[in-house]
Amino acid sequence: MTDQSPLRLAAQTAISQCMNLSADESCLIVTDDKRQPIGEALYDVACEITPDASIIRYPPSEQHGEEPAEPVATAMAAADVFLAPTTKSLSHTRARGSANDAGARGATLPGITEDVFVTGLDADYESIAEHSAAMLAQVKDATEIRVTSPQGTDITFEPGSREWFSDTGMVHEPGQFSNLPAGEVFVSPENVNGRYVVDGTMMPYGLLDDGQELVFEVEDGYVTSISDDDVRAQVENGAASVGQDAYNLAELGIGTNVGVSELVGSVLLDEKAAGTVHIAIGDDAGIGGDTDAPLHLDGILTEPTVYVDGEAIDLPQP
Template sequence: MANKEWTAISCRVLQNCLGLKENEQVLIVADDKKKEIGEALYEAAKQLGAEALLMVMQERQKSGEEPPQTVSEAMKQADVAVCVTEHSLTHTQARKQAVAAGTRVATMPGITPDMFLEGAIAADYQQVKELTDKVTGYLTRGRQVKIVKDGCELNFSIEGRPGVPSTGVYLNPGESGNLPSGEAYIAPLEGTASGKILVDGSIAGIGKIDAPLLLTVEDGRLVSAEGPAGEKLLSMLGEQDGRLLGEFGIGTNDKARITGVVLEDEKVYGTIHVAFGSNVTFGGTVQAGVHIDLVVNQPDVYIDDVKLLDKGRMMV
């Protein structure tokens, strides 16, 4: 896999998105399933003159589960860390602590060879950054969110919470996010969400869904999931705080596609996503050991009195 094309893409990602410089310490964290992509990034880092280290760990059971302590410690020591894993390390204390220590961190949960060569990775990241920063501003200033689609409506408060930009460009100490990227997201105020939302894109850990999933939320908690994927989703989230609404996000990458891998799906321009579970790493209070994203195509979204999305079309 680590042929010339792979190495060239890896070099471009490390330079353009992470600003990797000669002699910087770069850590590539991979699991057994994503080892080949990890190796391509490791080879590229060496070519760029960095002090490169590749750590391969056992695959985690679910997104949001912590890596081994040795990996967590190494992430804090590096200038740059890239996490290429089947399940996401984005919402872990390991990533949060590495960022606090000044590490530039990019997470690539579930990335596939196709995604590495095509789609969202090929976006103009300056353009993505501009739109992402603009949408993040609306989230940060906003108080109330309303999502409307096919007769379903979900409302929740975001008052006092900071919007988070995932721009795909992480050049300064302590900046982090997904790659490929392009989303603005926020932690809704716990306990405020109520209503219904129709999920028709994809679900992390399940993939593209053939039939829509109707979710009912009361007092910030998922109380039912109607549809073929419902039982599996509830099982993945568990009975406890995994069922609390933890995230609301808006995709800002016009090159991203719905592939069944949520890393790319949640970045698609014209989609939104909600997640249940942990949000303590980006401004919330939920610490559940699980974080599952669900993607919705072409909704209407209102922030306070401003219509931000009209059937997926950005209005700002």
């Protein structure tokens, strides 16, 4: 009997709907020891579509944004399609960017768990694409984006010449890239000033406790103060190798996945939740910026108000 387990059904959505893999294309699955069941589920589905499917498994990286070994990067660039369910993110790596530049289309699934994989891929990605397009139209020409929240956030982003991106989960053209699960629009701003307060999800905690808040001060595009010792330690660890670049304010993202009705503690899924904003520290080289750093730390705000050139906009809602 054909396996119709939730894991397999999610893999079918990823391979067929999201990636649109065809029989004459090569497909590479990049995974690690801790994400092997998801990697193998994707590989099994890919093998049913194309004879040119392969899987690479390696030990988990220590940090999000850490470059994979050269053979992994080379294989990614040589594939028509790649998917990377890994413990630590490959999204913001030169390897991922170079693979897309070479014409590969790909999806990263950083920190994915089997529960998040099954939940996040049980979605109408055509609807997510529509909500993402509508949000992108509101922000793409903005000179200034201001975000406030009841928790005390008041921060202003200047995108400058940087391009906004839409992460829809529909990856059908050469060079395209998405996270899976998907659903956000985002930019790596040229300059940022203000304060933001994370009250949703952030590593190393996952979903924050009620009343727990992580406060960040930002000046001229760099984080100058972090209220939490454990988060600060992660950034300091990155700064040991790249200095101030570890404190770069890397990203403003707006969630557009209306299928995510509540936060679950996974940054990968929670940052896509409609009605939320996420702000990241560290690497932005893979999303239109110019900073290489061995970390990319997203923090999620659950009650943001977003102003585009002074006018409040409506955010998608679950």
